Amino acid sequence: MAEPTGPALTAPSPAPTPASEPQPATENAPQTLPIRDSKPAKPIAKDATAPADAAGNADKALTPAELKKKAKAEKAARRAREKVEKEQVGGPAGGAAPGAGGQARAPTTPKKDAAGGAAQKGGKAAPPRRGSGPGPFGAQSAPVEQKKKKDDKKVAVFGHLYGQQRRTTVAGAGKEVHPAVLALGLQLRDYVVCGSSARCVATLLAFKRVVESYTTPLGTSLARHLTTHLSHQITYLSTCRPLSITQGNAIRALKLAISSIDPSTPESSAKATLCDFIDSFIREKITVAGQVIAASAAQKVRDGDVIVTFAGSNVVKDTLLLAHNQGKRFRVSIIDSRPLFEGKSLARALAKAGLDVQYTLVHATTHAIKDATKVFLGAHAMTSNGGLYSRVGTALVAMSAKERASGVEIPVIVCCETVKFTDRVALDSIVVNEIADADELVSSLPPQQLTGLPDPGANTPAPADNKKGGKPTTAAPTLETPASSSSTSPLANWKETPNLQLLNIMYDVTPAEYVDMVVTEMGSLPPSAVPIVHRISTNL
Amino acid sequence: MATITDDAAAASAKPFDIVATYNELLRSDPDLTMPIAAIEALVLLLTQSASSTISETLDLLEKSTAHLKKSIPNPIGLSAGTDLFQRYLITTLQRPGQLGPAGDFKAIRTHLLSNGRLFIRRAKESRHKIADFGRGFIRDGSTILTNGGSRAVSALLQKAADEEGGPSAVRFRVIYVLSSTATTSGDSSEEPEGMKTVRALREKGVPVSTIPESAVAYSLGKADMVIVGAEGVVENGGIVSRMGTYQIGLLAKAIGKPFYVVAESHKFVRLYPLGQYDLPIVQHVIDFQSEEDIAESTQQSSEATKNEDRPIELPLSASVDFTPPHLISALITDSGVLTPSAVSEELIKIWF
Numbered sequence: 001m002a003e004p005t006g007p008a009l010t011a012p013s014p015a016p017t018p019a020s021e022p023q024p025a026t027e028n029a030p031q032t033l034p035i036r037d038s039k040p041a042k043p044i045a046k047d048a049t050a051p052a053d054a055a056g057n058a059d060k061a062l063t064p065a066e067l068k069k070k071a072k073a074e075k076a077a078r079r080a081r082e083k084v085e086k087e088q089v090g091g092p093a094g095g096a097a098p099g100a101g102g103q104a105r106a107p108t109t110p111k112k113d114a115a116g117g118a119a120q121k122g123g124k125a126a127p128p129r130r131g132s133g134p135g136p137f138g139a140q141s142a143p144v145e146q147k148k149k150k151d152d153k154k155v156a157v158f159g160h161l162y163g164q165q166r167r168t169t170v171a172g173a174g175k176e177v178h179p180a181v182l183a184l185g186l187q188l189r190d191y192v193v194c195g196s197s198a199r200c201v202a203t204l205l206a207f208k209r210v211v212e213s214y215t216t217p218l219g220t221s222l223a224r225h226l227t228t229h230l231s232h233q234i235t236y237l238s239t240c241r242p243l244s245i246t247q248g249n250a251i252r253a254l255k256l257a258i259s260s261i262d263p264s265t266p267e268s269s270a271k272a273t274l275c276d277f278i279d280s281f282i283r284e285k286i287t288v289a290g291q292v293i294a295a296s297a298a299q300k301v302r303d304g305d306v307i308v309t310f311a312g313s314n315v316v317k318d319t320l321l322l323a324h325n326q327g328k329r330f331r332v333s334i335i336d337s338r339p340l341f342e343g344k345s346l347a348r349a350l351a352k353a354g355l356d357v358q359y360t361l362v363h364a365t366t367h368a369i370k371d372a373t374k375v376f377l378g379a380h381a382m383t384s385n386g387g388l389y390s391r392v393g394t395a396l397v398a399m400s401a402k403e404r405a406s407g408v409e410i411p412v413i414v415c416c417e418t419v420k421f422t423d424r425v426a427l428d429s430i431v432v433n434e435i436a437d438a439d440e441l442v443s444s445l446p447p448q449q450l451t452g453l454p455d456p457g458a459n460t461p462a463p464a465d466n467k468k469g470g471k472p473t474t475a476a477p478t479l480e481t482p483a484s485s486s487s488t489s490p491l492a493n494w495k496e497t498p499n500l501q502l503l504n505i506m507y508d509v510t511p512a513e514y515v516d517m518v519v520t521e522m523g524s525l526p527p528s529a530v531p532i533v534h535r536i537s538t539n540l
Numbered sequence: 541m542a543t544i545t546d547d548a549a550a551a552s553a554k555p556f557d558i559v560a561t562y563n564e565l566l567r568s569d570p571d572l573t574m575p576i577a578a579i580e581a582l583v584l585l586l587t588q589s590a591s592s593t594i595s596e597t598l599d600l601l602e603k604s605t606a607h608l609k610k611s612i613p614n615p616i617g618l619s620a621g622t623d624l625f626q627r628y629l630i631t632t633l634q635r636p637g638q639l640g641p642a643g644d645f646k647a648i649r650t651h652l653l654s655n656g657r658l659f660i661r662r663a664k665e666s667r668h669k670i671a672d673f674g675r676g677f678i679r680d681g682s683t684i685l686t687n688g689g690s691r692a693v694s695a696l697l698q699k700a701a702d703e704e705g706g707p708s709a710v711r712f713r714v715i716y717v718l719s720s721t722a723t724t725s726g727d728s729s730e731e732p733e734g735m736k737t738v739r740a741l742r743e744k745g746v747p748v749s750t751i752p753e754s755a756v757a758y759s760l761g762k763a764d765m766v767i768v769g770a771e772g773v774v775e776n777g778g779i780v781s782r783m784g785t786y787q788i789g790l791l792a793k794a795i796g797k798p799f800y801v802v803a804e805s806h807k808f809v810r811l812y813p814l815g816q817y818d819l820p821i822v823q824h825v826i827d828f829q830s831e832e833d834i835a836e837s838t839q840q841s842s843e844a845t846k847n848e849d850r851p852i853e854l855p856l857s858a859s860v861d862f863t864p865p866h867l868i869s870a871l872i873t874d875s876g877v878l879t880p881s882a883v884s885e886e887l888i889k890i891w892f
Contacts, residue, residue, distance in 0.1 A: 300814065374814075411814040517776070517812055523891070524812040526776040526865070528881035532888055 153438070153495060155503045161435045167239045176232040178213065180206040185240035191340060196380045196420060197286050197314060200246035203237065207254060208278045211271055221263040222270050227255055242434050245381035245389070245422045253281060285419040289521035293415050294318035297376065297519040298326060300413060305330040305373045308410075310362075310390075310397045312342035313378020315415040317349055320376070324355050331355075333372065337362040337393045339440040339504070362393045365400050372410050375401045377510075379416035383426040384534065386512025386527030388414055395429070395510040402514050411516040414527075418520050421534035429508040438502035442491045556588045558604045559611045562618075571691060574771070575621025575806050576663045578608065582625050583656040592645060594633055601626060614821050614860065616780050617771045620809040625656070627891060666804045666874035667692050671699035674767075674802060674872040678712050682764040685756070685797075687717035688782040689733035690769020692802040694740070696872070697767075701744040714741055714748045715759050719784060719857065733782075733857075753784050757791050766792045770803040773873075774811045775887055777865035777880025779803065780819065789867035798869040805873045808887050813862050823859045 154162050166189055167173075170182045184206045187193045193202045210233055216222045234251060237243065243251075257277045261270050293315050301307065301323035307330055309316050320332055332355055336343030347359045360368050375397060381389040388394065401410040426432055494500050512527040522533055562581040566572055572580075585604055591597045605622045609615040629652060670692055678684065678700040686693055700710050718732040738748050751759050760766075766788060770779035779785070779801050792799040813819050829837070865880035875886060 300818075413814075516814060522888075523810065524775060525888075526881060526884050529884040529888060532885050536888065 152498075153501055155501050157430055158433065158435055158503065158505065161433055163242075164239070166241060166437065167236075173236050174232055176229060177236045178206070178210045178233060180209040181233045181236060185237050188237065189240040194340070194342070195312070195314060195378075196244040196246040197290070197417065199244050200250050200419065201282055201286055203247050204250055204254070204278050204282055207233065208275050211274045211278070214271065216267055222265075222267055223259055223261045223263050226258050226274075230255070230258070245424075246417075246419050249419050249422070250281065250285075254278065286417060289417040289419070290315050290318060292521040293417065293519050294322045296524060297413065297415050298323040298328075300374065300411075300517075300519075301328050301330055302373075303329050306333060306371050307331070308333045308335060308368055308372040308375045308397065308401065309346070310335045310343070310375075310377055310394050311337065311340070312344075312346035313376075313415065315417070316376045316378050317346050319415060320350060320355065321353055324350075324353055331358065333358040333360070333368045335360055335362055335365055335368055335393070335397055337391070340391075342391070362396065365397055369397070369400045369404060369410070372401065375410055375412045377412065377414050379414055379420055380507055381420045381422050382414070382416055382518060382527070382530045383509070384421075384423050384531040385425045385427070386515065386530050387426045388416075388510040388512075388515055388527070389426055389432075389507055390510065392429075392505050392508045395508045395514070398510045398514040412514060414515055414518045416518055416520055418522055418533055418537040421530055421537070423531065423534060426509045429505070433508075434506040436504045436506050438494070438504045441502050441504050442489050442494060556585055558582075558585055558608050561585070562608060562612070571664065571667075573663075573691070573804065573807070574617035575619075575624065576660055578618045578621035579625045579656065579663075580660050581608070582622065583653060583660070586649070586656075587653055594645065594648070597649075598626075598629065598633075601629065614771075614858065616809060616811065616819070616821065616860070617807065619811075620772055620807050623810055624806060624890070625659075628655075628659070663804065663806050666806070667695045668699075669874040670802055670804065670872055671696045673874070673877055674800075675700055675710075677765070677767075677800060677872070678710055679764075680710055681712070683713045683715060683762055685715040685717065685760060685763035685766045685788070686768060687719070687734070687753075687784060687788060688769055689737070690781075690802065692804060693767055693769045694737040696802055697737070697741060697746070698744065701741060701746045712746065714738075714746055715763055716748055716750045717753055717756055717784070717788070718750050719753060719782070753787075756788055757795075760791055760795050760797060763797060765797055766799045768799070768801055770801050770807060771860055772809040772811065773801070773803050773807050773871065773883055774809055774813055774862075775884050776812060777868065777871070777878075777883040778813070779863045779868065779871075780809075780811075780813070780860050781863065783825070783859045783861050786816070786861040786863045786867075789863045793867050799867055801863075801868055801871045803871060803873055805875045805886065808883060808890070810887065810891065815864075816862050819860070819862060821860070825859050 167185065168189075170186065173182060173185075184193065184202055187202070188199060193199055207230065210230065211226070214222075214226060214229060216225055230251075234243070237247075254274075254277070257274060261273065265273075297315075297319040301320070305328075307320065309320075309332065323330065332350055334343040334347050334350075334357060336347075336359065338361070343359065347357050351357045358368070377388065377390060377394055377398065379388055379390050383389055388398070398412045401412050404410060424432065491500075491502065494502055515527045518525045518527055518530065520533065522537065525533060558581055561584055562577055565577040565580055566574070569577075582601060582604070585600070586597065589597075589600055591600055605626065608622065609619060612618055632652060632655075633648065674696045678697075684697070686697070697714065700712065716734055716738050718734055718738075738750060741748050749759075768779075768781060768785050768788065770781045770785075772780040774780060781801075789799050811820070865883075868880050871878045871880065871883065873886075878886065
């Protein structure tokens with residue numbers, strides 16, 4: 001239908017993401033509504049229904065093609081308005097979805113949408129459909145257009161992950177939130193405290209101060225009230241950055257410890273018990289666990305090994321340093337990625353200790369893997385189906401180690417504390433993940449250019465380039481100059497650039513078959529044993 | 541304090557030679573597996589020692605275990621037994637009640653020793669249990685390819701053969717892979733490992749064909765399944781077994797025949813090899829030599845025979861390889877038929 005006019009119209013109209021999107025959406029998603037509408041477009045002029053008649057009067061002078069255009073615009077506007085309403089009512093869950101459009105929304109949060117949207121579709125959205133003719137056309141299209149532009153910037157497949165904007169200040173935080181937690185929230189947000197173990201420890205230490213400064217209000221008991229008091233802190237933390245699996249596990253253990261306190265215990269001793277609990281949790285589950293893992297993983301390092309690792313894991317660092325201190329001679333190849341560059345500090349620490357270190361970014365993976373003999377990886381979490389949930393790019397490294405062209409498999413070893421185990425299941429990296437601010441991808445310093453720098457001022461480098469040869473070399477600086485002269489990244493205005501989306505995803509899932517061994521403080525396991533160990537370690 | 545106990549342990553260990561006992565046990569009973577022999581040796585050690593405290597007992601145990609492991613060229617199978625026994629001791633001692641740390645040590649000791657004996661008896665019976673579980677795998681008219689001298693495999697096959705003429709008559713054939721390394725390197729008079737099983741099966745009317753290792757790929761087309769034994773079952777579900785098993789596993793996978801492993805559950809080892817060269821033993825299977833090296837080594841060996849004190853080295857006929865779990869269809873054990881990934885679960889159950 002309306003092939004020639006369709007695209008022309010969608011461009012100015014507030015249509016979502018790609019130009020082709022609205023067509024399938026109208027035909028498939030809320031099937032009953034648009035299809036019935038699109039056909040009546042012509043009959044409407046002659047047929048009954050009062051509002052349509054009113055619209056029909058104005059339409060009389062229009063050609064059939066224009067009529068179609070108009071009907072389409074109405075539809076688009078109406079859909080957009082429904083979304084606006086849903087956003088207002090449905091909160092973050094509803095707000096996240098609209099950019100995704102009907103197709104992306106369906107598989108991810110069908111229930112939420114059905115629950116949140118059904119009432120509106122039936123109640124609020126339906127009446128304007130009947131009388132839509134003139135209504136949304138003039139008055140509402142302007143705000144809708146703005147809304148659209150913002151939604152445009154969310155990548156459809158990950159639409160369910162956007163949620164609310166991360167908190168940027170402490171303004172608006174509840175008065176219950178402890179100053180230590182306030183500070184931690186901002187540190188978490190800015191990646192000052194980064195890495196799932198570090199985040200877990202920092203959270204527990206902050207909570208310890210919360211417990212220390214806590215006094216039970218009159219009329220309640222500590223066991224009952226402290227949990228709710230803590231959940232204010234937790235809510236605040238989760239608005240700064242989504243909680244990690246380790247944080248979740250630690251919080252669960254802490255809440256269990258709180259609720260198991262006998263209400264008759266005096267407050268001071270109850271608080272002392274909790275502080276002891278937090279200290280021993282950190283010691284047993286993270287500090288000592290890390291040492292045990294490093295000791296047993298270091299045994300796997302042999303003389304002459306070339307060990308590849310991805311990003312910066314503390315346990316892997318400890319392992320490699322321990323193996324080095326044991327007198328083993330091996331090389332380390334660190335693969336790192338933008339925008340966090342976690343491998344840099346690892347590279348520095350290892351090089352300082354006297355290890356032979358090679359540092360590359362993730363695009364050189366195949367090169368780094370070529371002479372590797374073992375791969376050591378850190379983890380953010382291990383899921384119950386054996387999947388490794390870790391910094392994005394880990395899966396790439398693990399898979400290229402397993403599928404090296406020469407056919408010789410390189411063992412992939414994961415160092416992971418059992419506190420990182422979760423009973424969740426991850427089949428892909430889409431359903432559960434975290435999206436960071438896309439601006440992090442933009443704001444990188446331009447590389448130091450030796451050839452490009454003198455270019456704008458003097459044209460001395462040009463002959464030098466000519467000497468070396470062909471047209472490509474001379475073409476290169478001219479291409480570079482516009483980018484460097486603007487002094488900012490070409491992506492800087494990505495929010496205003498149409499048809500451009502940036503995706504800054506944080507994690508990915510490595511399937512269990514790409515992992516040979518998981519080293520935990522309870523021994524070395526195949527990834528299939530994760531649920532068993534998780535069960536054992538949480539029941540104890 | 542520590543030195544006194546050390547001295548006591550050393551003094552009590554001196555008259556009792558654990559290594560000799562272990563070797564003697566293995567020699568005297570051909571049905572005994574390595575882990576069981578190790579446990580039996582440790583039980584004997586405890587009966588003979590005069591230790592009177594728990595820490596003394598554990599210390600003695602640890603020392604003799606380390607000594608035993610060091611003196612045996614291939615301690616993989618043996619360590620399964622010693623680890624299990626040590627673990628069992630510790631859990632018994634930690635348990636509250638009369639046998640716990642607060643209880644009477646003499647009672648604890650007699651309890652330990654009697655239970656140790658019970659364990660050994662049970663372990664010996666496990667082979668029959670495996671045969672019962674595994675019998676169902678051998679169907680009428682099937683052909684089975686096997687190798688090595690595993691007693692568990694032999695028990696399973698004989699059990700299946702015994703039923704011929706009974707209500708569930710199973711007629712099957714066996715292709716037995718005989719190792720060539722034993723005959724070439726060792727004395728020619730010594731028959732290859734597994735000949736005993738071949739004879740026993742033939743006696744029972746089972747048609748057996750013996751082939752060299754080089755004919756495995758050729759013969760696999762005629763076989764319906766592969767059944768092998770194991771020296772140790774490691775944590776990821778792979779097996780450590782006689783050299784040549786790995787290649788049979790690879791071939792079976794390539795041809796698409798099921799590959800079953802028969803092993804007692806006391807052979808489960810807390811070991812996680814990542815590949816062939818990650819085993820905690822020294823094997824000189826691959827030995828690069830030029831003409832010069834050969835000349836040198838012959839000269840050295842002639843000198844060494846005079847000196848007679850070369851370090852123990854695993855002979856090629858006794859060397860082992862590692863079969864990774866993805867090649868194994870199932871493990872037939874006395875605790876049931878397990879997939880390779882269930883092995884770690886079993887091991888965790890034992891250890892935690």
